[in-house]
Structure formats: structure tokens, C-alpha cells
Amino acid sequence: MASSTKTTWKLQEFVGHGSVVTSATLGKKSGRVMATGGEDGKVNMWHVGSPNCIMTLSPLTSAVETLQFNSSEEFVCAGSRSGALRIWNLSASKVVRQLTGHKAAVRSVDFHSYGDFVTSGSDDHKVRMWDIRRKGCIFTYKGHEDSVNCVQFSPDGRWIGSVSNDKTCKLWDITAGKLLHELNDHSAGVTCLTFHPRELLLATGSTDRTTNIYDVERFKLLSTSPLEANGIRKIMFSESGDQIYTASQDMFKTYTYDPMCYHLDSVIVKWGKPADITISGEKLMGCSFYQNIVYVHIIDLKVNTLQQTLQTSPTHESESIKFEAKPNQPSSRSHSNVTTRPHTTCGVPAKFPPNPPQVILTKVVQCNNNNSESTFKQINPQAKDEIFKPTSTLGKENQRKLNIDETPASNVQPTAQEPKKPNNAVTNTPDVTPAPHAQHNNEPNKPNALPTKSASDLGISTVIPSDRQDPIGLDMNAFLPAKKDKPSMFCATKTDHEVVTTITKGVSSMRMVLTNRHKNLEIVRALWTTGDVMTSINSAVKMDDQALIVDLLNVLTLKPSLWTLDLCVVMLPQIKSLISSKYETYVSVGCSALKLILKNFSQVIRSNLKTPPTVVDISREERHKKSKSCYSYLADIRVLLDSKQQTAGKIGSQFRELKILISTLE
Structure with missing residues (x-):
């Protein structure tokens, strides 16, 4: 594999809810805000890098299965297990809409580019489009035969893409209100999709452990990524649009797809199953959760030497000659009002139009609504006022910032007076201990050679015996009082009560985990007995x-x-x-x-x-x-x-x- 400059570290780890965390999302505009949903139906807002909750939104009647910010980060939409959707105005501290219609859990939601519409996909196999101003569903798209895992509007706002466990990706024409095309090249359920920000390209990720890139001008499969060790959980194009980023369990990979899908780089990230990823500058941020704990990881994105090799190699240059546009060949399929470019011999797709103007949902706020009263629990009002402003964006001088470019504090060697804390100790401060870096060879890949997969790439790990003495994943020193190097002879000894308090510090968290597991077992048992x-x-x-x-x-x-x-x-x-x-x-x-x-x-x-x-x-x-x-x-x-x-x-x-x-x- 090519020499890589990517590094990764854990930015923070904190208790997200008093119950099991079921969903999480990051703000794509600023990369500084995050929302989490729990089994208790609550939605908590966070400033990335701070362990303190900014505010708690009014709870839904069932668990929050999906969350999504709008493009300006002034609104957040939640989909619940019962099938209901709720939209909050964060700056005005109001619930602006409650939408019902799905008969099963909502798995994905997305805001339209112009802000007045929302689309949702559900376990009831349906995709719905909602008009926020009219407070209801304006169209239901039927055609999937299994749960819809992800939905997304195209950049020009004229299509909806949806992927499902039925192994298909469907494109729906909003104007015509019907199915435009079905893409069925995956061999297992499709988990995620993303549109190219400018060109008529679409990428999908699947549990068959591959990523497909499509030309949606001709509805043609362009390339497929090499087989990964685990199913793809999240996928996105780079800011330049010339690379694909994929996130699977404990693995982040980069591919180039022009003209073939080549593997550029891999980074091992101990994030479990990523819930959301976003790019902020030269950093990629990913959030995940397990039980009631939320994790935020950072990956440093740098130019990969393999990409430079591909761009300068004679083979790649000879292939890139095919991308010269030929005049007098008009585009055969494009969106209305979409600027297209002529076809080429390699089938380069047309472009999406520039990003449409951002329209804030002022109409929604002005509508009469019985739910428009403030139902927020403001835990940190000052931070809330600084972050969620109707006419400002994050990152100004008066807002709290997190410099994710700084070297993690864990890279600094502890002094004798400040003993290093155990890695597994549960604290309220962000854990910035860097995860192990991916191992790379110094020899660059050849353009036509796929890198061989190591044991770590295949997800093979050493089996831990069941009869080991210490509990798995626990550092027993974390339950004991911290030792000082040279305690003063005049220091007072700790009382028995203080020692017991320190030892039992993690009892409440463990009790919560076991309680939730017992509740799940009771649910399964109740259904079994019927x-x-x-x-x-x-x-x-x-x-x-x-x-x-x-x-x-x-x-x-x-x-x-x-x-x-x-x-x-x-x-x-x-x-x-x-x-x-x-x-x-x-x-x-x-x-x-x-x-x-x-x-x-x-x-x-x-x-x-x-x-x-x-x-x-x-x-x-x-x-x-x-x-x-x-x-x-x-x-x-x-x-x-x-x-x-x-x-x-x-x-x-x-x-x-x-x-x-x-x-x-x-």
C-alpha cells in the first residue's frame, strides 16, 4: 500500500443519554454541532469537543431511529420507531412540525436543498415526501420490497434516491411523481448512498462489502470497489469530488473511481459502527455510539501518494486522453435547467447545477401551530444562544471553537507530577487518545494492481479465551485510586468512604447497560410466549x-x-x-x-x-x-x-x- 500521511484519534467519548443511544448525526455545514437520539425518545444537542449537553429537545413517544440537520443547521428532523417525524427550529426553540404517516420505524430523513420539503424512508418499504408548509405528505413512493435504509435528495432537488434491503437503489422523479430508474447491481442489502456534489454521479454502499459508482445520466454502472472486510455503513464523495470515502466497522478507506475504482488508502479507526461522517477542512469527523456512550473520531485527510502515481503514470495519462469532450454530441438525459456537457468516449456524466440558494424556513415559523411553544430543556442556555442563531453560522469569533488541527493531548508525555490516566477510565473530559495508525508500506501501488489485504483488513482478530481472569475491555486500575509518585508524609489518608466511592465509580453505568439488556430480553421473551x-x-x-x-x-x-x-x-x-x-x-x-x-x-x-x-x-x-x-x-x-x-x-x-x-x- 502507498505511504500515507493519514492519522486518526479519538476526539471525545461521553455519556450521551440516560438510556441507550439509538441515533446520531453531525452538522455538515460547520462540523461543530451534533445531535443524538435515545431509546427514551429524547434528542440532545452537543457542541463537538464539549462533554456538556447544550439542550434537550422535547421527547418523542418512541425511540429516535434517525436524525438530520438541514443545510443551514437551524433545523433538525427526527424519525421515530413509531413512524412519526418531528422538526425543531433550534434558534427559535420551537417544534415546527409533527408529521405522521409511516406505519413502521423511520430509518432515514433528508432535507430538500430549498428547505421546504423533507423525504423519509421507513421499514414499511415506503419513501415519503413531506411539505413542511402544508404539514403533510404530498407523495408516497412505493416499489421497494424491504426496509428503506437511506434516502437523499439530488443536489438539484429534482430526484430522490433511496436504497433498501431488497438490494436495489431506486431514483424517483419528484416532478413526475414516479420511479425514474432502478439500479440493482448489489448482491445484498444496500445501506447508504450519496450524490456527487456537481456531476451526475451516484455512489452506493452495501452489506455485500462493495461500493458501486453509477453514471445517473445514462443509468450505467461505472465501477465497483474491491471487496472490503465488512459491510459499508457510510459513504461520501470528497470535497473535490474525485475520491470516494467509505466507512465500515473499524475501517475507513479511500478510493479513486476515475476511470477505474482503485483503492488508495486504509485507516483503522476504533469507532465500531459509524453513525455519521462529515468533512471539515482537511479533517474527516465520524461519530458512533454503543449503549449510552457516544464517540467522536477525527481522521486527518492528506493527498495520497498513490493518487499522484496514478495521475502521473503513463498508463493513466493514456486513459485520461479519452476524457476530452467531443463537440456536436448533445446530452441524452439530464435534469431540467441542469447545465450538461457533451458526452465523451469514456462516458463522463453531465454536471449538476451549482448549489441552490439557501432558503430559511421562515414560512414554517410563521405558520400557526399548536406545537410552536418552546418545549426545550435548555441545559446550557449561553452555549445554545452562541451556536444556534438564525442569521449567523458557526465559526465566528464570539463562538466557542474546537481546534481539531491541534495535536492530541495524549501525544504529550506525562510528567512525574502528573501521572497518565488509564485509557479505559470513564471521565467527563474528552478522551483524545489516538487510535492505532494504519500500517502502510513505503512502496506505492501500481495503477492496475489492487493491494493485498492484511489480516486486520479482513477483520480477523485473536480470539480471547472465555476463561481469562480479568474482564474483557476493562482496566482494573481504573477502579482503584490514582497513585502518586511521591506522596507527602503529611498528606491525609483517604477514608474508607472515599475509597469505596472511587471503586464503585462505574457501577451506575454498568447497571444501566445490564438494565437495558434485561429490558430487551423481556421484550423478546414476551413475544416468544405469544x-x-x-x-x-x-x-x-x-x-x-x-x-x-x-x-x-x-x-x-x-x-x-x-x-x-x-x-x-x-x-x-x-x-x-x-x-x-x-x-x-x-x-x-x-x-x-x-x-x-x-x-x-x-x-x-x-x-x-x-x-x-x-x-x-x-x-x-x-x-x-x-x-x-x-x-x-x-x-x-x-x-x-x-x-x-x-x-x-x-x-x-x-x-x-x-x-x-x-x-x-x-
């Missing part, structure tokens, strides 16, 4: 808690009669995640469940892979579809097992046994 096993299992999967999945699989493996092809389709992705875990208990449970599936269903899956006959047989077609999905998941697991065949001990024996069982599918 006899609707699949509903309870689907609910457990959507809670995204591996410990809960482990408990559920422990029960399911004891009752093989409960297993069906439907259950296999739902649980195989979870089993793959458990097998990739670093905890031996999780790996062992995942292997046991996979062994049960292979013994009981391998023959069924293999016999139903062939295309059903032309005679209409709905049940056989359903079996064929489910078997094909199971085979696709098992193929991915087989690749994972191949990389773990040299593992020692009991886990290694399980991997080798599973490799033999899974080979019977061929």
Missing part, C-alpha cells in the same frame, strides 16, 4: 446486541424443531458476525448454531438451488429464494472459515469441522 417465534427473533436482531443474540441462539440450538429456512435466513448473518468475534464464548455459540444448520438444512438448500420449473409453484419458488439467500450467506462464511483454519485449540477444531460440513454444499 407463540410468534419469528417476530421475537426479528425484534432481537433489530436490537443489534450480540449478547442478546448469543442468549437467543443458546435456546434455539437446544430446540432444533424450531428451525426453518426463514429462521436460517435471519440468523446466518448474525452467526457470521459471532464467528468473527474476538470473544471465545461468542465464537463457540456461533459455531454450534452453524453446525446445526449445516446438518439439518444443507441437503434442502442444495436441492432447491436450481431454478424452479416454469409451472407456477409458489411454495417451491419461495424455497428456491430462501435457499439461494442461505447459500449466499454460507459462501461468505466459508471464506471466513478458510482464513481461520490455522487457529489452535478447541476453536480451531470447530472451524475445521465446519469447513468439512460446509464443503458438502458444493
